[in-house]
Amino acid sequence: MRYPFPVGKADFIQGDEAIARAAILAGCRFYAGYPITPASEIFEAMALYMPLVDGVSIQMEDEIASIAAIIGASWAGAKAMTATSGPGFSLMQENIGYAVMTETPIVVVNVQRSGPSTGQPTLAAQGDIMQSIWGTHGDHTLIVLSPSTVQEAFDFTIKAFNLAEKYRTPVVLLTDAEVAHMRERVYIPNPDDIELVYRKLPQNEEEARLPFGDPHGDGIPSMPIFGKGYRTYVTGLTHDERGRPKTVDAEVHERLIKRIIGKIENNKHDIISYEKFELEDAEVAIVSTGIVSRSAIRAVKILREKGIKAGLLKLNTIWPFDFDMIEELAEQVKKIFVPEMNMGQLYHLVKEGANGKAEVELISKIGGEVHTPMEIVERVVG
């Protein structure tokens, strides 16, 4: 297989470009999109690359259609992705819930810009953290990943596909205009060195008959993709193990929703990823995600130089969330600071996790610019 970009070597590219290349190396062969700043470059790269790797890049009439198309493509057996920003992500919410309910593996990239509404289209923000977790209606869960560098944008895109396929779930790659438009050195591995996961396919009639059941006992059913001879029934209505609508049966609804949430919750330690920096002896902790972590690392170094025992917990996964880990951290440190580019979203998760064991303080910044390290340092010093 020849790739339309260099592999097995480093390159100097934008975050958006890194996401597109990673998707192709992760086996994505179907992209449906709609233009929106600051995510358009992902689509433009896909428009160039997809014909060269025998894939599909298709422009839809809006974001609702874009996510619907990748759901369709996923049921046709393709690894599929779409990318957008806040306004488009809002339009996609109904179908994100549909993908959760129908256990359709898809990857949705949200390159955050400042909102609400049209907001500041070219500037970065982290205002969609809560929406990425809770944007769609009803009881649900999904996976949200958050890169802070262009390399992570690449790596987490591959991870997003693997998690989507492994757990038959939509995965949101939540990045921002800063990471997406920044150019950095990225190592693009050889395709042979990339571990890829593909969804479980039914091995026999019995499995194929239970596309929404639990034939393996792990809560993750095999996916009888269309065109393999099975008459699979897919619906966003409450459905039984065979996919048949059962909309007034409380037991069926409870069994279905608890399994869908359980397959993520029960495996959250496999899914959750984080990095600890100078936390061993820390007395104050910073908890951050995404681009702000870059400033937070520098802030920790400056604070250490000043003799303050600071450390950083950088969250690569935003959801599922390890509340227990935050509580342990709160038992260790006196205070936790949460710098984020919004009016306080991750802060609420951290505060819930800390469970009153340590004070949690929000360092909010809005308007489109990332916190400078000194802005974090000054708040920690007090």
Place this chain on the structure above:
Amino acid sequence: MAVRKPPITTREYWAPGHAACAGCGCATSLKLATKAFSEAMEEKYGDPNAFAIAHATGCMEVVSAVFPYTAWKAPWIHVAFENAAAVASGVEAAWKKIGRKGKILAIGGDGGTADIGLQALSGMLERWHNVVYLMYDNEAYMNTGIQRSSSTPYGAWTTTSPPGKYSIGEDKPKKWVALIAAAHQIPYVATASVANPFDFVRKMKKAAKVDGPAFVQVQCTCVPGWRAPPEKSIEITRLAIETGVWPLFEIENGDFFNIKIQPPGGGAKVKREGGRVVAIEFKKPIEEYLKLQGRFKHLFKRPEAIDELREQIKAMWKTLGVDVTLPKPEE
């Protein structure tokens, strides 16, 4: 000394200081459209300012909203991409209820009209709101960096329809939203061009004066998106008319049979039967239009694609009930 009356009001609604590119055809279209609208309001209601504007996200929204360098001299509501027609519907219905006289001008580009806003447009037309919807058609998503729309013509380069080994560029025929609008049997539908300002102003005034919904689709050059020299902006749109690429027509009450077709000029021979245009023999080849634009440059290495475009243009005219002959360039 006699002072000649200016051909159109000197009142400005699209104010100076906007950030559009040099040679932007769409800026010209909005300047003319609002002037025409104002004149129509004065003639119909005695108040030149009896209108409000609902504007979808798009390049003309962005360049006209860089306060304090410029501002609209009319009540103006900018709404997300898909909503201009729906918000205009709301303003109009509320105005009607409180007895306020006037009309709403909804503005959207081709992406905001032909793609994401099509549902809202159809709803607005079907509910018969007293709104004029102006679609400024620069044939791609220019604001986000030149991505194709369903109004992008066959063969055009855009960043999401890149020509290359496996692609000739945009590979589908242009979607004509004016014909979709006319299918709603609304009082007035027209296509226009910034290269023919008097015709455009007349159509905008007519649209503004009818009772009920109206739709006008105006072609306007995007200098960066079409890879066109700014000083050729009007010339290119004129060539679009003269070569048959861009038809100028009016359809009233969905009466396709009595479609009014404006003569294209450029030496074209128009044949009429009973006052109705039935055939046009164009004299200028479409290559004259294509060659001025970088977005079609690659087609000149693939003449079969230009022939395909010619066939599509013929088919489009056939939909309008006109048999056209399109010449090939002389060898």
